[in-house]
Structures are given as C-alpha cells and as structure tokens.
Amino acid sequence: MNKTTNSRQLYLRLLGYVRPYWLAIVLSLLATMVLAATDPLFPALLKPMFDNGFKTGEDGWSPLAIALGIVGVFFLRGIFNFFSSYGFSWVSNRVVTDVREAMYAKMVRLPIGYFQANSSNVPLTRIAYDVNGVASAATSVVVIVIRDGLSVLGLLGWLLWLNWQLTLVCLALIPAIAIVMRTFSGRLRKASLNAQQAISSMVQVLQETAHSNRVIKVFGGEAQETTRFSGTNNQVRNQNMRQAVAAAAIGPIVHLLASFAVAIVVYVAIVQSGEGQVTVGGFVSFITALLMLLAPLRRLADVNAPLQRGLAAAESVFKLLDEREETDLGRLQLSEVRGELRFEKVSFRYPGAERSALDGVSLTLPAGQTLALVGQSGGGKSTLAALVPRFYAPDSGRILLDGHDLQDLTLASLRGHIAYVSQDILLFNDSVAANIAYGDARTRTMEEIEAAAKAANALEFIRALPQGFDTVIGENGNRLSGGQRQRLAIARAILKNAPILILDEATSALDNESERLVQEALERLMTGRTTLVIAHRLSTIESADCIAVLAGGRLVESGNHQELLASNGAYAQLHRLQFAEAT
Template structure:
C-alpha cells in the first residue's frame, strides 16, 4: 500500500485548480464551526443571572441571540454543503477525464494484461470514493476540529481541571481509530477488486448472451455472479463491522470521561468552586463535544475507502503510456516497408513470437502472410503501426526507422480492416467518417460507401446514412459490417493497408461483395494480407509463409506450389478438406 500521507497530498493536488470555490467552502465551514461554542457560552449568564435576578435588562436579548446563532449556523452549513458538492463533482469530472485520456494512450500490452472491466470500474466507480476523501472528509475534519477546539477552549476557560479529565479520552480514541484504519483500507481495496470482477462477469454474460443461451450456460453464469456478488457482500459487511465498532467504543470512553467529570463537578459544587450556570454550561459544551468527536471518529471509514480508491485511480494514471519518442513527421508515405532482422518476444513468453524476419515490400505491392496458427502473422503486422515494439532489428517505411517517427504521422499512413470489425453505436455516416475524417463531407462519405459496395444496403436503411446501427453494428449483417469498415478505410485513403482475415467469417455471397470492395480498396496501396483461406490470396504479388515465428518460404502462388514446401502442403490440405 502507498503511504497515506503522500496519497492524500496527491489527492489534494486535484482540488487545487478549484481552490477559490474550495476556499469559500472552508470559510463557510469554519463559520459554522465557530458558532458551536456560542450556545453553551450563553447558558452560563442565562442560568447564573437570568433567573431570579433583577437589573439585567441585557439578558432579554439572549433568546434572540440563540435564534441568531442557529440562523447563522444554518446559512453557513448550507453554503458549506453546496460548495463541497460543487468542488467534489468538479474533482470527479477532472479525474475521470484524466483517466480516460490516459486509457486512450495506454499500449496494447495493457489491454492484453487487463480485462476491460478493470479500467471501466476504476473510471466509473472508484473515482467517487476519491472525491469524497479529497473534499467531504476534509470538510468534516476542518469543521469538527474547529468545533472541538472552540468547545475545548470554552471548557478550559470554565474549569481547566475538569477539561483535562475530559481530554484523557482522546488518546484512547486515537488508538481505536488507528487499530481499525489498516483493516478498513485493506477491505476497501478488496471490495474494489471485487467490483471489477463483478463488472467482468456482467460484461461477459451480456456480450456472450447468445453463447450462454445456446449452450445452456445460465446456471453457470448465475453461479459465477453469485460468487462475486456474495464475496462483495462479505467485504461490505466486514467494512461495516470495522466502521461501526469505532463509534460505540469511542462513545464508551467518552461516557466514562463524562461520568468522572460529573462526579468531580459535584465535589467542586459542594465546595462552592463552581456555579450552577458554569456547571450546566460545562456539561452542555461536553455534550456538544461528543458529536464532533464522533464525526472525527467516523471519518476514518470513508477516508480509508477514499484512500483505497485513490490508490486504484492513481495506479491507472501512473500506467506507462505508449512510447512516442519519435520526432520525425512522415508525411504521405510511398508505402515501402522493410523488416531487417526483426525479432519479438511478448512479456512472460517462453519463446520468441518472431525471429530474424527479413522482408522488403515494394510500394503498391500486395503481400499475403500465410501459415499455421501461431506462426507470427498477426504479430508481424502489429509491429508496423507500433502496437508493439520489435525486440531486435529495424522496421523502416520509405527508409525511415519507424521508431524515429511520431505515432500520429506513422498511423496516419495506415488503414486496417480485420475479421473482428468494431463499429460504434452511432450512425452509419459517423462510423465511416471516424477519427481524423470526422469532418468529411456527405459526398465524400457516400463516395467511400459506393466504392465499398455498401451504398445499396445503406440506402435501404430507415434513415440511410443517419441510421444508428447499434452496439458494434448489431443491426447489420457480417458482410454489411465489413463493408462499413472498408468504406472507413477507403475514406482514410492511407497508402499502407493491413487486412487481417477480412473475409474469413463471411458466407459466399457476402464474401464476393466484400472481396470486390477490398479489390477497390487495395488499388495503388501497399497491402499486407493475413489469410488462412489460401484461395483468397492466390493473386497476391508475393506470399510469405510464416512458421514458428520465422519466414519459411517466399514466392508467388505458382512458385510456392511448384516448390512443394509448407505452402503447397497447406494448400492441398485445404482443398482436400473442401472436397
């Protein structure tokens, strides 16, 4: 666990931009706290001189003073509460924005290592606890600390001996709070992890609901959810026990102190060392002191939950962003790609995913990457846009080492169409004109759709290009989704194109339409095609066969068949299966 003090100071750093509103809130809080000792202070003259005494006309103002005190406290309390909500919501908004911006700049390796529920939970859930720790708990701390100081000052003024007896309970209270703090922090961290697990189960069950239903997985899914749900309940109850125990233990100590004070005060009264008004004022102040002391004791639970949430939030904010050390702007590339001695090993992997890859691709050339599963095809193409970094060797585009290029200029030259097309829950037009092309005109969008052979089915949709297609294009067929993705790539007009199994999951009719769209897209572009279905790459300029992370063969379709190597074996095997 991180140091609580450093964690809290870092939290306050996110409050600093809103210091004016926060300062006014604290001023209102301080004003409300300052009224706390005024009421017991009025009790002494009221009892000593206000009853059965004559010639004290000024005491007639005491009832109005009481109203004034509570009116002032009410107004100050309202301003403090409103101001703290304003600051808290601004902090939540700022942190969520920072976390999302960090999420967008995290490398692909982060998403490989973490389920999508982890960052989603941190952004949507954990931030709320952080804001409470940074703002609300600080307000309570300041308000009740000032109340305690004011009341203790009045108690010392009235009777220092009784006050010292009263203060003896404070060290005992501090020990109780400290004992429960670490447990609350650990339980809060565990609860946050449990919430992330619950979100993961929810997301998988919702996205995979068809698989759940067709394979009769309802009971299994329900059982998984029940486990994480009950674990979360257990964490919550253990937190509740730890938090609830603090207040009664504190109050027991306080009651013992109060009993001793009453006994000593009775002795002092017998010896005429105190007046009735002084005693009642003292007891009133002591009773008023119990509430802020209880609040200060209770503040530990939300504070520890907030610090646990802060630890989770800052862990994400501290994740290393994608390395973008390049300083050179590429401009529009010709499309020459060169792999020189390239090797790649993923973190924690036993063997290299790629080794000694030497390959030069000419501008405008179509190169197909084929081979057994796990051979390194996807790993190779993922190095081009720098989703991963080569462990050895160099990759050059038009003679420029890609590590020297800025990520923005590099990726501006690359378009990608994969088997698992991702579309946004937005209109057809917004999905085609996405990212850097969001300002494209409707005529440009229509031209891209026409080139992708998508115009016909788009025109038949209820609102045409303005039709919302649902989550990940759920209202479209597989072939339609592919053609929307192709239209997006056509509109981008990048000189380098990566096609990753773009037609493998389609039926024959859809594949024919998509293949025609792809042929339009590939014209004049350097194209890397990954394909398991070898019949789709027969017309590639060159075919590169990858096996165990190494290049096994390179040549045209006819050359590789004539060689009789791995490609020929794979080709014969596929056609034998087709027969």
C-alpha cells in the same frame, strides 16, 4: 516507504487535483469556519439564563432577546452550512470529473500489452467506481476535519474558560481515542482494497455475460453463470461487511470512552457545586457544551473510514495513472509516403512466452503491391502485421518504411499513413456516418462519407436504415449483420485514404453474397496501396504480388501463387489441403 509516509504522499497527490479550485475551497472554508464558530454560542446563552434564575427585566435577560438569540444562532448556522456543503460538493464533483478524464486519457494511450496482461474490467472499474472514493477523501474528509475540528476547538475553549479542571479530564481521552483510530486504520485500508478487487471481478463476470449471452443460452450455462456471479457478489458483500465492522466499531468505542469522561465530569461538578465552586448556569453550560462536543468528536472518529477507503481508491487510481504509455521516441514526421515496407531479420517474443513469435523474418514489400501472409495458426502472421503500426516493437531487427526505421517515426505520423480492417470489426455505438468518419476523418463532408460508403458497397443498405447515415448502430454495430459491419469498416478505411493497408482475415465468416460484396469493396480499397493481407482462405489471395508462408515464427518460403505451387512446398501443401476440404 512505510504506510504513514505512503498515505501522506497519496493524500498530497490527491490534493493536487483540488488545487485548481482554491478560490472555491477558500470560500467554502470561510463558511465552514463561521459555522464552527457558532457552536459555542448556544451553551454560552444558557449560562447567564440559569445563573440569573430565569430573571427578566433590569436584573436579567429579556425573554424575547433569548428567544431571538437562539433563532439567530441556528439561522446563521443554516446559511453558512448551505454554502459550505454546496461549495465542497461542487469541488468534489469537479475533482471526480478531472481525475476520470485524466484516467481515460491515460487508458487510450496505454500499449496493447497492457490490455493483454489485464482484463478490460480493471481500467473500467477504476474509472467508474474507485474515483468516487478518491473524491470523498480529497474533499469530504477535509470538510469534516476542518468543520468539526474547529467546532471541537471552540467548544474546548469555552469549556476551559468555564472550568479548566473538568476540561482536562476530557482531554485525557485523546490518547485512548488515537490508539483506537490507529488500530482500525490498517483493517479499513486492507478491507477497502479487497472490496475494490472483488468489485472488479464482479464487473468482469457482468461483461462476459453481456458479450457471451448467445453461448450461455445455447449451451445452457444460465445456472453456471448465476452461480459464478453469486460467488463474486458474495465476495463483494463479505469485503463490504469487513469494512462495515471496522468502521462501526470505532464509534461505539469512542462513545464508551466519552461516557467515562461525562460520568467523571458529572461527579466532580456535583462535588464542586456543593463547595460553591460551580454555579448552576456554569454547570448547565458546561454539560451542554460537553454533549455538543460528542457529535463532532464522533464524526472526527468516523472520518477514518472514508479516509482509508479514499486512500485505497487512490492507490488503485494512481496505479493506472502511473502506467507507462506507449513508447514514442521517434521524432521524424513523414508528410508523403510511397509505402515501401522492408522487414530486416525481425524477431519478437511476447512477455512470458516460451518461444519467439517471430524469428529472423526478412521480407520486402514494394510500394503499391500486395503481400499475403499465410500459414497455420500461431505461425506469426498477426504478430508481423501488428509490428507495422508499432503495436509492439521488434526485439531485434528492424522494419523500414520508405527507408526510414519505424522507431524513428512519431506514432502519429506512422499511424496516420495506415488503414486497418480486421475480422473482428470494431465499431462504436454511434451513427453510421460517425463510424465511417472516425478519428482524423471526422471533419470530412457528407459527400465524402457517402462516396466512401458507395465504394465499400454499403450505400444501399445504409439508405435502407431507419435514419440512413444518422442511424445509431448499437454496441459494436450489433444492429447490423456481419457483412454490413465489415463494409462499414472498409468504408472507414477508404475514407482515410492511407497509402498502407492491413487486412486481417477481412472476409472470413461471411456468407457468399456478403463475401462477394466485401471482396469487391476490398479490391477497390487495395488499388494503388501497399497492402499486407492475412488470410486463411488461399482463394482470396491468389492474385497477390507476393505470398509469404510463415511457420513457427519463421519465413518458410515466398513467391507468387504460381511459383509457390510449382515449388511444391508448404504453400502447395496448404493449397491441396484446402482444395480437398472444399470438395
């Protein structure tokens, strides 16, 4: 596909977002057409005035009529210019809103692998910044092309009627202008794409600075981060200047070409005037119309810059919109789940990894029991847990829930029966109540929310907050302590009341008091549920019904705490090591 075809397809796809607002577009276009039609009126008023030698009365125009005619023309232009600008601005903002919503809806449905392969700033930059260029290309460019295109046609029509020979001289410029436009289009598109990538890099630095501010301060990284930001900031400046050079060069070149035409027109008109072929009024009207023609021609020449920036933005936007969503080929929906999980020779390898994260793992977790996954880092514990809610799909083998292959279930049905609590608590910059009653549970009553908070040992500290359950907790709950955030996450899981529970290091990095409160809440949460626990501290999972030791993606051994200690295998070695460290 060549660049011209690609640009055409991009633009047609952009216009698809404009189509729902066709009525507003039509009305705005009508206003634009009327506005453009008034352009030849002013030079047309000048011709009879100069041809009659400023005569008044019966042989000439009334001075009042001429004055009112000029005011009327500009009043009419002002009215229709307002309606044209307002209409297209309304459509432009609607398009921005629609595209952003479509992009966000796509982002929340992307697979986990996308966010591992791409920095988080990539979708953020595209949604926050790139979409503005798309709107400009979809609406503003259309306004300029139609309004100024009609103005050019109207003025050219008047020029042809006045003097077709001189007008042909002006038309000879068109091929030269087309060559200039084609030359700079590619440079503008490339510079625009590079500028978007530079902005994405700058946003990434800003995100890392905001999230890692404590590390920066403690390790004295202020100067290092300032230098890093300066580098990305200058990359943005350099790419913007490349755009500016390409865009700024078009106008002067077009004006230079136009100056040749004006010079030739003046020369020929003076010669024709000496031969009686051109009247004074005709010459003044021609020159006025020709000079008025320069402004819309300049805007038409300059429209290439926002068009190329918009097409570059469109490539970025549609790249996100065309990303493949999570695969959901399942058709089975389970209304009731007992919670039995069975792993049958499950293997999985991350894209680009040298070895498998899981290699032929087989385990059975009866309904209502607890399975603890232990082992050194990189053993495959988190990967195995991530396969249960189908964040990934096994490369081989299968996972069964109550005898049903997980791949046969719809994602909504499967995940509707799973609650998840991790070490890295993810909360939202919203109220305490909204964070507990999140997602499908957002319709729960205040009494149910308070009951969940009480069961999570969170009610006391919540009531001590300034606005209680209505207190906004900040980005990722940064106004709360680690133990408080953990208990909110547990309350959220309790309120969901799902039969399957996944706990990923849910009590790590807490002080003794917080750990005690969290552990009590977890015990209440785990009661009667099928629970998959990932733990490094073996003291927290000694009561598990089954403990599975993973190493290098393989199942080394499994059994309860006493059985594994008695076998004196890998688990016993881990237990002795942690006990020695504790003493």
